[in-house]
Amino acid sequence: MGVYWGALLWVLVLQLAWTLVGGQVRYSVPEEAKVGTVVGRLAQDLGLEAGEPEARRLRLVSQGRRASVEVSGASGALVVSSRLDREELCGKSVPCTLRLEVLVERPLRVFHVELEVTDINDNAPVFNVKEEVLNIAESSLPGSRFPLEGASDADVGTNAQLSYSLSPSEHFSLDIQKTEEEGESLFLVLRKPLDRETMPIHRLVQTATDGGRPALTGTMELVISVLDANDNAPQFNQSVYKIKVLEGSEPGTLLITLSATDLDEGISSDVMYFFSKHVTAEVREMFSIDENKGEMRLRGNLDYEEKDSYEIAIEARDKGSPPLSGHCKVVVEVLDVNDNAPEVWVTSLSVPVPEDAAVGTVVALLSVSDRDSGANGRVRCTVWPSVPFGLVSTFSGSYSLVLREALDRERVSEYEVEVRAEDGGAPPLRASRALRVPVSDVNDNAPAFSQAVYTVLVRENNAAGAELARLWARDPDEGGNGRVSYSVAESGGGSSVSGGGWRPASSYVSVDAESGRVWALQPLDYEELQVLQFEVRAVDAGEPALCGNATVQLFVLDENDNAPVLLPPAGGGPGSGAAGSAASGVDSVVAKIRAVDADSGYNAWLRYELWEPRGKGPFRVGLYSGEVSTARALEEADGPRQRLVIVVRDHGEPARSATATLSVSLVEGTEAVLAAASSGSSGAGLRPAEGGALAAASATTTNVWLVVAICVVSSLFLLALVLYGASRWSPRSAVLSCPGPTTLVCASEVGSWSYSQRQSRSLCVTDGGGKSDLMVFSPNFPPPASCPSAENGSAGKGPSLSPFASGVVSVFYSSASGNPFKTWGKKGCSPASPCDSVPACSCCSGICSTSSVP
Known part of the structure; x- marks a missing residue:
């Protein structure tokens, strides 16, 4: 319990020293921490004020694996939500780091958090078997070494550093050899010659102790049978064999042919090959060995992503009586092939996108991964079509789908975007994820008439209320932004009448607000009005409203409605x-x-x-x-x-x-x-009753008028x-x-x-x-009186x-x-x-x- 509190104190110290590296937050928590344990003040470390975590929906995004931690909505702290088992999460991998993605909305942002789960000594050393039987010939010389199977510890680091001890014995002792090539090997060493007749069976206890505090132990009983006669054991030409094989190789593939020699003669020199009895069932299912030929073949399907290497203990046993054994180790290294396509996840999608959204607006967050390693696991992402969207790498394996160009809903109202991922293998494998990005409308188009000037011919004496024309303005926006209403512009026109003065166009015509039909408010009189010019305004219902104008020239056609x-x-x-x-x-x-x-x-x-x-x-x-x-x-x-x-x-x-x-x-x-x-x-x-006295005067007057008439006609x-x-x-x-x-x-x-x-x-x-x-x-x-009359002269x-x-x-x-x-x-x-x-x-x-x- 003291160790647990010490580890917890260490975590708190680490939290005080956290740093942001490229927008990344790092925390550390010991495994098996209690549910509710505060890992770190995430909201405070991300720079959020009090109350913002809940208002901006601070949350974790999982990529398929249970994170075992969560964000407290009220305080914004990162707390343990379920049991943390480092061995279950990471196995023997060191360090054990969980990559988390944290999302904040309004505006949408993503943060990357690395959570390191530290090991505590919660696993004791374990031997594969409770009892191991060894057959040792009594003729074995002091100093003979017999390999023993060591214990395993699921912990890592110091907690997995094992030491071995043997119960007191005058004949045997333990020896541990550490080589760079073979690693750590455990041997039982014969210190004193055996006498089968004195003691045919020796029972010893082998103890494994780890380096944790407090230390944990595991034990295994050694049963040593002393054999008589055959005094030469088979010997391999090398103690460790290393082979490499590609994952996905066909079952039955020959991996290696083992060979051991025995200096004895006759039946004592005939050697048979077996898997050591300490080999796990997984190895036996994956590999097979021919007892007589020593040929080791592939039996199952190798998967690099599940396990990248195998260590197999091989025993060569002669047919002597008692039989003697020689031992070696075969290390099988599995080579990765590009057999896993990239995977693409959409962690967040903000749709629809307004058509007036600014360039650089984040539309979606994506995560990409590939289970392969090396070049086979390096993924390159692209987006198709390349416009108007693009990808921005925010972190290893994380991308943001952002707006690269301005949108126009009237041109494209919805985009089918495909995010394509390709790894670096040969040949490369690909994966894609389709996104539907609708574009929402804003009022960016004013109503437009098909022509700027409409010419309308109307006969005079038309009926009041008669339809004179029908105008239509197109607005490519949708909804209220594209709903058009019509009206006669108040200052858009009129006409002077023959009697003098000015009359507005609205006294002659009206326009139906919905249909754009132009109606006559009164009969038109050609003798009063020949041409009426006015403007019709089309206004949409957007916010703010946009409008367009068209000029109507209404010509009144004359009818024979006036008598001479x-x-x-x-x-x-x-x-x-x-x-x-x-x-x-x-x-x-x-x-x-x-x-x-x-x-x-x-x-x-x-x-x-x-x-x-x-x-x-x-x-x-x-x-x-x-x-x-x-x-x-x-x-x-x-x-x-x-x-x-x-x-x-x-x-x-x-x-x-x-x-x-x-x-x-x-x-x-x-x-x-x-x-x-x-x-x-x-x-x-x-x-006719005038006298004859006027006759002469009449003749004279007639001559005068004759001369006047001739002069006038000649002048004209x-x-x-x-x-x-x-x-x-x-x-x-x-x-x-x-x-x-x-x-x-x-x-x-x-x-x-x-x-x-x-x-x-x-x-x-x-x-x-x-x-x-x-x-x-x-x-x-x-x-007028000042002007000479047209009828005078x-x-x-x-x-x-x-x-x-x-x-x-x-x-x-x-x-x-x-x-x-x-x-x-x-x-x-x-x-x-x-x-x-x-x-x-x-x-x-x-x-x-x-x-x-x-």
């Missing part, structure tokens, strides 16, 4: 008289119908038809110009008054129309002159020629008008006029030589006076008009627009609405 609107005559509102002259000839312009259509393209291209009177009347109307002119010379039979009904239609589907009624009064003689002079203010025609013709030539040399030249909203008027090949919002007035002529189209900018609202305005009139025509608009018509404008001409005939004109950058020129 008649404009008032140039001289005033409806009901005012406008005097004109009609010659007795053909094609004299009497009046001009003015109308506009708020639609665009073909929907606003107007045509004029004379609805009443039908047949061959004295008047006709220009199909696209709206000019009312005489179809033939006026006659008395036509009557004093004519009522004309003119229908104005657009080219939409279906067509819309408006009706204008003109009342024409016919007068004679000089009343035409007076009617012409007062038509702008009086509002009534001249009566010269001006047209100058502008035409200028436009031929400079197609993009423009004459600027007063500020304010203006309307582009384009003349097509069929004589119609087109309107579009512009801020300038221009005269355009195409470059082509096939045809020339006249294009004039004119305001679509009455001009402009050629082509009607109704106009003709100096060749033989009568007076009064024109009245009976349909209501005069309300300002809406403005419009949109970039890009319609393919069917009359402006297609003049591609060089700047007006064709907008969609044109056709009407007659006022």
Whole structure:
């Protein structure tokens, strides 16, 4: 018991002197220590604070062998948990060291602990047999030596150092020989000649004492029979035979042929070979010997990992009477071959790995071992695939699987990793261990639309709640990180309306948060809004949330939802008289119908038809110009008054129309002159009851108006020629008008006029030589007082006076008009627009609405 406490005190001293060598902790504990004995303050030695061992789950990792020690969860101390038997753990190996792995989590770390189990003298020397019988011829000479089987002690070191003694005898003594080659040999030495007749049997006690404190002993009885006659024992040519054999050799393999000689003659010289009776059953199962030939053969399967050498005692016995024996020792050294593949264990695995894990993150801890020795037991480990993981050797036989490159779950969501181990044998043996490493998602991808700009075409007058488009944004993340919701960006767009001001896009459209469908909140009106541009935002549900944007350009397509609107005559509102002259000839312009259509393209291209009177009347109307002119010379039979009904239609589907009624009064003689002079203010025609005194004045006035008309027509013709030539040399030249909203008027090949919002007035002529189209900018609202009116002094305005009139025509608009018509404008001409005939004109950058020129 005192020895136990002394050993325990020695352990405590060793614990105070422990050192960390390359991250390794060393402790020592005597075998047979009581359960609960504290081996060392592991947590404190590892640098952990109080409470950390339990919080960070400090624990041992076993590799298949029961460790007999454990970590106390509360204190973090390493304590004995079960019986420690050094002989069971290590046999005769010195020192007896257990390699332990200690894991700490949060963060994950591994420590290596070496625990040395020291020996105590708990095993007494043991002889293989309780009694040994020796046959010694009485003719043996003093000094003859007879080998004895020594005892064995399971302890090591001093506790296994044996000394032998023999009970008192005058004939025999013990002799121990120690040689470097043979080791320790024990012999019984004959000191005094034997006399069989005096004492045929000698009984002695052989005692073996170990070097422990207190010392333990073992005994064996020697029974010596004194034999007579045959006085020469067989002799081997050497006392020890050493042979080497590869493990795994086939049973029946010849190992050695032993030979011993006997100087006797006859039957006394015939020698037989046997295993010594002290040979263990294990040796007898593994080897065999031919009694007559001395051939020693392999009987079982040698395994270097189980036992690397055998010492076999051989006895050569003659056939004399009594038989004499000679002895030798055969040492069989087993050579290692590479017959054990490496073994790989996964001691810890931390999965899944976040895709944003830092390079160097430890994913798994592995242990690798090989039961072979030398080069056959040296293991090299690799990982496949080589990216994005790698192996780091942390200790002999221990590896960490670490992250070498950044992960991307959207590219690879799970890795099948294989850890491959290969030893250094020839040929090498291999082993592998497969690991499944899933990658967990983080929100590192923003939603992305398939295109940056979406173009949507919508017809006006759509129903509220109608689906306009469907947008979809892809987010490769998973779960909430990839769940996308849609919305209209508050500051992402809007549109200016024709009446002025700005309206946000959210007042026109909405986006379904889940499906990305774009809905109309209200019917769209082309005349109010042509283009609506806004942004749709896609936001995922990650933390923090990521978003992507797409621009939607919504073009409103025109429908024929506006009928033509008649404009008032140039001289005033409806009901005012406008005097004109009609010659007795053909094609004299009497009046001009003015109308506009708020639609665009073909929907606003107007045509004029004379609805009443039908047949061959004295008047006709220009199909696209709206000019009312005489179809033939006026006659008395036509009557004093004519009522004309003119229908104005657009080219939409279906067509819309408006009706204008003109009342024409016919007068004679000089009343035409007076009617012409007062038509702008009086509002009534001249009566035929005037006297003859006005005849001369009428003739003079007619001549004056004739000269004025000729000058005006000539000036307009010269001006047209100058502008035409200028436009031929400079197609993009423009004459600027007063500020304010203006309307582009384009003349097509069929004589119609087109309107579009512009801020300038221009005269355009195409470059082509096939045809020339006249294009004039004119305001679509009455001009301000500071700007000269487009109707004052402009050629082509009607109704106009003709100096060749033989009568007076009064024109009245009976349909209501005069309300300002809406403005419009949109970039890009319609393919069917009359402006297609003049591609060089700047007006064709907008969609044109056709009407007659006022």
